[in-house]
Amino acid sequence: GQNIDQPTEMTATEGAIVQINCTYQTSGFNGLFWYQQHAGEAPTFLSYNVLDGLEEKGRFSSFLSRSKGYSYLLLKELQMKDSASYLCAVRDSNYQLIWGAGTKLIIKP
Amino acid sequence: ETGVTQTPRHLVMGMTNKKSLKCEQHLGHNAMYWYKQSAKKPLELMFVYSLEERVENNSVPSRFSPECPNSSHLFLHLHTLQPEDSALYLCASSQDIGAGANVLTFGAGSRLTVL
Numbered sequence: 257g258q259n260i261d262q263p264t265e266m267t268a269t270e271g272a273i274v275q276i277n278c279t280y281q282t283s284g285f286n287g288l289f290w291y292q293q294h295a296g297e298a299p300t301f302l303s304y305n306v307l308d309g310l311e312e313k314g315r316f317s318s319f320l321s322r323s324k325g326y327s328y329l330l331l332k333e334l335q336m337k338d339s340a341s342y343l344c345a346v347r348d349s350n351y352q353l354i355w356g357a358g359t360k361l362i363i364k365p
Numbered sequence: 366e367t368g369v370t371q372t373p374r375h376l377v378m379g380m381t382n383k384k385s386l387k388c389e390q391h392l393g394h395n396a397m398y399w400y401k402q403s404a405k406k407p408l409e410l411m412f413v414y415s416l417e418e419r420v421e422n423n424s425v426p427s428r429f430s431p432e433c434p435n436s437s438h439l440f441l442h443l444h445t446l447q448p449e450d451s452a453l454y455l456c457a458s459s460q461d462i463g464a465g466a467n468v469l470t471f472g473a474g475s476r477l478t479v480l
Contacts, residue, residue, distance in 0.1 A: 264405065287466065298369070298455070298471040306466075343408070351463050355407035 258282045260356035262344050267362045268334055276329045276342050276359045284349020290318055290329045291343040299343055339363045368392065371456050371472035379480050380446060386475045388439040388456030396462045397439040399431060402453040402474070414439060415462050446479045
């Protein structure tokens with residue numbers, strides 16, 4: 257079966273750096289997405305990786321290794337507003353999105 | 366108004382009621398989706414419409430009935446639901462389906478409680 261694994265919950269301190277991991281086993285690969293979802297709000301797109309390597313967007317970076325079935329989302333200079341759930345999703349060979357259950361990130365002052 | 370708008374935001378219904386969820390997008394996208402989000406579970410894809418034609422129906426019980434009258438509007442008609450159907454129902458849209466990034470733009474969801 258197809259599966260996406262990510263930690264259920266993480267805690268970090270304001271101003272620090274946190275890395276949220278995502279491992280996947282899917283039938284084929286056509287891209288990996290990260291979305292952010294604040295409580296009670298819509299998920300919003302953060303990043304898209306289709307080739308190996310690091311994509312940087314301001315304080316957020318996303319890394320992909322297709323050979324290892326692995327990605328991470330790196331958040332730098334954490335702010336209280338970064339408290340949210342982070343969803344990892346992989347598009348398989350049929351262009352279906354396979355979703356992880358999300359990682360709830362708690363930022364403490 | 367821009368983005369994806371869902372109404373109502375909250376809905377409480379009995380098991381014998383009939384209600385509908387509405388979704389509207391003003392992005393000029395060709396594809397629209399219904400997802401079910403339950404606590405601590407992955408998003409479950411329910412239905413996909415591309416250019417107003419249903420292209421995906423993931424073994425969803427018939428008590429959920431989608432309708433896509435045009436490329437900007439999507440409905441989810443609900444009848445004789447079960448308590449386990451209580452969840453957040455998310456609508457999303459994307460430029461197209463298939464190849465390409467096709468990033469999803471989500472609405473804020475309709476929180477459904479079935480008593």
